[in-house]
Amino acid sequence: xxxxxxxxxxxxxxxxxxxxxxxxxxxxxxxxxxxxxxxxxxxxxxxxxxxxxxxxxxxxxxxxxxxxxxxxxxxxxxxxxxxxxxxxxxxxxxxxxxxxxxxxxxxxxxxxxxxxxxxxxxxxxxxxxxxxxxxxxxxxxxxxxxxxxxxxxxxxxxxxxxxxxxxxxxxxxxxxxxxxxxxxxxxxxxxxxxxxxxxxxxxxxxxxxxxxxxxxxxxxxxxxxxxxxxxxxxxxxxxxxxxxxxxxxxxxxxxxxxxxxxxxxxxx
Amino acid sequence: xxxxxxxxxxxxxxxxxxxxxxxxxxxxxxxxxxxxxxxxxxxxxxxxxxxxxxxxxxxxxxxxxxxxxxxxxxxxxxxxxxxxxxxxxxxxxxxxxxxxxxxxxxxxxxxxxxxxxxxxxxxxxxxxxxxxxxxxxxxxxxxxxxxxxxxxxxxxxxxxxxxxxxxxxxxxxxxxxxxxxxxxxxxxxxxxxxxxxxxxxxxxxxxxxxxxxxxxxxxxxxxxxxxxxxxxxxxxxxxxxxxxxxxxxxxxxxxxxxxxxxxxxxxxxxxxx
Numbered sequence: 303x304x305x306x307x308x309x310x311x312x313x314x315x316x317x318x319x320x321x322x323x324x325x326x327x328x329x330x331x332x333x334x335x336x337x338x339x340x341x342x343x344x345x346x347x348x349x350x351x352x353x354x355x356x357x358x359x360x361x362x363x364x365x366x367x368x369x370x371x372x373x374x375x376x377x378x379x380x381x382x383x384x385x386x387x388x389x390x391x392x393x394x395x396x397x398x399x400x401x402x403x404x405x406x407x408x409x410x411x412x413x414x415x416x417x418x419x420x421x422x423x424x425x426x427x428x429x430x431x432x433x434x435x436x437x438x439x440x441x442x443x444x445x446x447x448x449x450x451x452x453x454x455x456x457x458x459x460x461x462x463x464x465x466x467x468x469x470x471x472x473x474x475x476x477x478x479x480x481x482x483x484x485x486x487x488x489x490x491x492x493x494x495x496x497x498x499x500x501x502x503x504x505x506x507x508x509x510x511x512x513x514x515x516x517x518x519x520x521x522x523x524x525x526x527x528x529x530x531x532x533x534x535x536x537x538x539x540x541x542x543x544x545x546x547x548x549x550x551x552x553x554x555x556x557x558x559x560x561x562x563x564x565x566x567x568x569x570x
Numbered sequence: 571x572x573x574x575x576x577x578x579x580x581x582x583x584x585x586x587x588x589x590x591x592x593x594x595x596x597x598x599x600x601x602x603x604x605x606x607x608x609x610x611x612x613x614x615x616x617x618x619x620x621x622x623x624x625x626x627x628x629x630x631x632x633x634x635x636x637x638x639x640x641x642x643x644x645x646x647x648x649x650x651x652x653x654x655x656x657x658x659x660x661x662x663x664x665x666x667x668x669x670x671x672x673x674x675x676x677x678x679x680x681x682x683x684x685x686x687x688x689x690x691x692x693x694x695x696x697x698x699x700x701x702x703x704x705x706x707x708x709x710x711x712x713x714x715x716x717x718x719x720x721x722x723x724x725x726x727x728x729x730x731x732x733x734x735x736x737x738x739x740x741x742x743x744x745x746x747x748x749x750x751x752x753x754x755x756x757x758x759x760x761x762x763x764x765x766x767x768x769x770x771x772x773x774x775x776x777x778x779x780x781x782x783x784x785x786x787x788x789x790x791x792x793x794x795x796x797x798x799x800x801x802x803x804x805x806x807x808x809x810x811x812x813x814x815x816x817x818x819x820x821x822x823x824x825x826x827x828x829x830x831x832x833x834x835x836x837x838x839x840x841x842x843x
Contacts, residue, residue: 368593461656465695466581469596490599494651496622496630509627520805530808537813559822563815 368469369420371396373545374406375505376417377536378475379519380484381528384556385475387415388536389505390567392548393422402548409560410436411446413477415553416456419505420470420491428468431459449476453487453495460493467491471504475555482557507543514538525561529554533565541568597625598650602770604732605635605646606760607701607712608744609725610753613781614703614710617757618646619732619765620773620790628772632790636778640665640676642785643704644778645685648730649697649717657698661685678704678711682721690719699729705780732764732771739763754779758791765795 330338376389393404406425407417416432418425435455439447447455453474460468469491478485488502489495496502500519503511514535523531533552540547547567554561588595599622606617618635621628636646637658643665647654661684669676682702689696700715714727726744728736739760748756754777764771775792778785790796 366593367596368587369596371593457652461652462575462577463580464576464652464656466578466584467596468580469584469587490624490629490652491596492598492650492652494599494622494655496599496633498630498632512627517802518806518808526810527808530810530813533813534808559820562819562821564817566814566816 369471370506370545372420372422373506373543374419374422375503375507375511375536375540375543375546376406376419376473377501377503377511377515377532377539378415378417378473378486378488379501379515379523379528379532379535380475380486380499381523381525383477383482383484384525384528384554385415385477385484385486386525386528386532386552386554387417387473387475388532388550388552389417389419390507390536390540390546390548390550392546394545397544399548405551407551407553408432409553410449410452410476412559413446413555414449414452415475415555415560416452417473417475417504418470419473421468424468424470428459428470428472432456435459449474449478449485449487452476453485453489457489457493457495460489460491464492473502473504475502477555477557506545507539510539510542511535525554525556529561529563533563537565537567598652599624599629600650600770602732602768603635603648603730604728604736604761604764604768604771605648605701605730606736606740606757606764607646607703607714607727608740608748608753608757609703609710609712610748610750612710612750613705613779614712615750615753615757616644616646616701616703616778616780617761618776619761619771620776621765621771622651623770631773631796633773634776634789636776636787638662639681639702639704640669642706642780642783643676643678643681643702644780644785645681645703646701646729646778648699653696653698654700657685657688657696658700661688675706677706677708678702678713682713682715685715686719686721689715689717694718701727701729703778703780705782710780728760728764730764730771732768735763735767736760750779750781762792 373394374390378385378387387407389407391403391405392399393401407415408429410416418428436447456472456474471491472489474487476485486502487495487497488504501515503515518531518535529552536550548569550565550567552563552565602621602623604619608615616636620632622630622633636644639645639658639662645658647658661681664684665676665681685700689698694717697717699717702715703712712724712727714722714724714729726740728740743756757777758775761775772795774790774796777788777791
């Protein structure tokens with residue numbers, strides 16, 4: 303034994319020298335140990351309670367916009383004496399798809415189409431509200447409302463709820479006047495209108511839509527070509543948006559009438 | 571039907587929806603903006619850019635930010651777009667009724683008082699920052715109005731997110747004996763400075779020159795920012811029939827819905843309002 307130790311000593315200890323630590327052996331009192339253990343336990347339990355109450359774990363997404371609760375996309379484009387408006391038909395609640403045939407584009411009269419994106423309950427409420435207002439208008443004025451007047455009506459309805467708004471983004475597309483000039487209008491949720499000449503986009507897929515519409519849009523398109531362009535734009539954009547899709551509908555409005563076509567989209 | 575004024579019916583529901591479920595407050599269209607006003611010897615020049623933003627996205631690249639209050643009183647607005655439009659619209663209404671009932675042409679000071687009283691009642695919740703300028707029988711006037719209702723009367727004003735960039739140009743170039751051309755070019759340079767240096771401002775330059783009993787509105791004076799240099803020369807072409815259709819329905823204008831073939835009636839009808 304001593305020979306082995308001597309061997310170890312001679313080979314290792316010559317190279318490796320342990321450090322010179324002048325340690326005192328601490329002998330705490332039992333009260334001090336108790337206090338230390340109690341303190342450590344308190345820290346652990348307080349942390350657990352904090353995690354459960356102040357920042358509780360939850361399933362699903364937090365801090366997203368209320369506009370992503372239902373999810374929808376609508377685009378409208380102007381052509382030569384014609385307008386087209388297209389949207390998807392998915393009705394979902396957060397990540398769950400509930401229905402595939404929810405219609406968000408409505409006909410006001412032969413010259414005006416009106417689409418809304420955003421919270422579905424507000425879409426349905428406003429549809430009834432505008433139906434009521436338009437019926438009264440037709441009875442009182444004995445004529446049909448022009449798209450521009452209807453757009454101002456929508457903006458006024460939304461702004462009256464300035465401090466408790468409806469969560470929708472409306473789009474109005476129509477043909478104005480005797481020579482059927484295309485009219486497009488989009489507003490934000492409190493009624494700030496914009497009147498672009500080319501296209502308007504709204505909904506959860508609006509950012510993809512802006513890019514693809516800027517690329518494919520041309521001026522003075524005939525109705526057939528307008529249909530192709532708006533369909534391709536909508537299909538491309540809903541493919542990149544998880545909350546839209548599951549079917550789409552395209553309306554092309556010309557002075558002769560409305561052509562409605564349903565397209566096949568990805569079902570995911 | 572609806573009464574006038576603001577309707578707070580949905581306020582409680584929105585509080586429950588947004589705050590209790592931790593949703594973000596939705597973004598409204600803002601006019602990030604550079605707006606500028608300058609007084610010169612004969613009148614007032616107002617200038618504005620034309621960009622309206624929704625968050626980081628440009629919602630409208632060519633909107634109108636100079637609103638008419640009366641024939642020779644005009645107002646440029648920054649802040650929430652819906653607020654500036656509706657506030658200036660409301661005050662323009664009130665001023666027209668007032669001038670009809672008093673039989674006198676309206677004064678800029680009257681518009682100022684109406685605007686500041688209206689905005690103060692809402693304590694800044696109506697986010698409209700305005701540059702009010704005009705010429706009435708007492709001479710040219712220029713005022714700035716903040717969203718909380720405070721006002722200032724100054725010979726040159728800039729407001730909005732690009733106000734610092736524009737004020738730098740104004741401070742350098744302003745002198746009290748300017749003529750019309752000098753004032754127009756100064757305002758033009760100030761707005762351009764805002765457009766180039768501030769991310770919230772962009773688009774084209776709008777100018778409005780108001781003199782005694784005359785008003786000229788120059789819409790889109792400077793459009794150097796609007797031309798897309800690198801646009802693809804040959805546009806994308808989609809051949810007719812390239813999109814696959816599941817169902818098709820044609821609704822012709824003068825025909826009633828009952829006169830429809832049996833085959834076509836199987837297709838879902840367009841929901842009519």
